[in-house]
Amino acid sequence: MTGRRGKYETRLDPGVWAYIDAVNAWYPPEIIGLPIDKQREIYDRMCRAFHQGRPSGVKASDGLIAASGHGVPIRHYQLAGKAGRAMVLYFHGGGFILGGLDGHDDICAELCAGTGFDVVSVDYRLAPEHVHPAAFDDALIAFEWAAAASGLPLVLCGESAGGNLAAAVAQAARRRAAIGQVLIYPGLGGDESKGSYVEHAEAPLLSLSDIAFYRDVRSAKRQSPDDPTFSPLRDSDFSGLPPTVIFTAECDPLSSDGETYRDRIVSAGGRAWWYEEPRLVHSFLRARNTVPTAAEAFARIIAAVAALGRGEWPY
Template identity: 85%
Template sequence: MTTGGTTNRGKYETRLDPALWAYIDSVNAWYPPEIIGLPIDKQRDVYDRMCRAFHQGRPAGVKASDGLVAASGHGIPIRHYQLAGKAARAMVLYFHGGGFILGGLDSHDDICAEICSGTGFDVLSVDYRLAPEHVHPAAFDDAMAAFAWAVASDLPLVLCGESAGGNLAAAVAQATRRHIRTAIGQVLIYPGLGGDESAGSYVEHAEAPLLSVGDIAFYCDVRSTKKQSPDDPSFSPLRDSDSCGLPPTVIITAECDPLSSDGETYRDRIVSAGGKAWWHEEKRLVHSFLRARTTVPAAAEAFARIITAVAVLGRGEWPYL
């Protein structure tokens, strides 16, 4: 859901620092809020151009190869990142953001490469099917197929996703928690998990820069079938009545983001069920801050925390007390 938003600074004028505003203005220059009214293919063209403009390149030593995961009736494009000359201790299964309608292997290429470089782990990025051509559960089904492929590698697996990808990672964690092979951890970055839209950050930050509740409703509607049940946990992970057996979980959200409360609620559910979960709200940041990691110090610090979380979980450790 790394799109849209509002050009009216309102209460955020002084709440966000100038470097972050420069990033927000740059995003809105490439991908203005009103673009949400254009046909999806036009939105994708503009979004892809924006992603290319923000691309930071891959760190030295990271190599990537593309392939396909066989699924029912189609192949799922994947990109496998590896650190040259180093045997990985774990694999990260990464699901990109984009509101379930945007993005792919290229849109988050540098982010995946940096996770690989920062952890030494293999990273597998998944180009799941997008709406509206493929409504729910197409993306979830592709995520599950990618999970099955990844666990066959015999490397310990960490699920990771941002925004819409965080939704998919959480849904996969819930669907596979009782499998013989399951993830040893998950890191969710400002995920949309289907929380209570009448309270918390959904109200406090309903018109936050780069993501509004109106944007969220649009993406949800495009992704849905005509008879989509809001209680389907593979669609909205927070609608699952059972939070037992989930892997150790780290959730990183942005303070000025309507989705932030989803992270807190998800943390509380896992802990109440006897699991391990840690939620951290990054103060004075907004949705999509990963792309600001090279220009905004607070975003750089947040990304460093994400890298650390992936590395720690991949080693089977839990220092979050």
């Protein structure tokens, strides 16, 4: 993660810089050179520092989805005394090597409170102990469990690495139970020779070299870059996908992936909408309580999830 301001000195608002500086104080750019277990320890500490608590009325319970050879841990959020009209299946970010149920606990709780829907957060297996397709397999197992067990309309939702998993699951299970998907600054395996990959190769909090590092750690020895469960944009068929809404950050090398994914779905006859949040950076969800533009972006995300869960197209 780069900490250099460069052309972003005046491009980003002071409040966004305060957020970036706070992240870098907890999780400095040079940490990417440390052993993975040390990175996780520091990342988890940062997540605890940013945790906002759960809104009143939201209850959470932990469970385990049985799988062949292992279980997939989940956390189920519900509004006390209220039956949800839909279920959101949430996949957290962290470059496929970091994070778990606690790291995005408050975000999931606020998503539950904001939509009134049940939210299930998935603790998929992480690399390098479990390289691809372990995380995808767990995500698909969670989807199949949710589709069979809940009986509720199902919205897929994921941010960063989790957006990759949500999209990969939507494509693997197309024309099945999902009623919609909402992707938040997802990494979908787009063309790194153009667009935001070039314009924002050295963006704060996520650089092109960071993306390459996470991809390499996640990859099996003979990982094909054309595997759509690894890089959803490498798929050859984008038909039959649920209505899709993608939010990206302007100052993020991954932003072009959202635009490209929208275009592929629309070209295949589907319904998709992409919005690039101006003057924001990767991971802006953690800034939602301190940066007004991030708060507005989170409100848009909640509104999109709520509309899709009701079977409505928000745009």
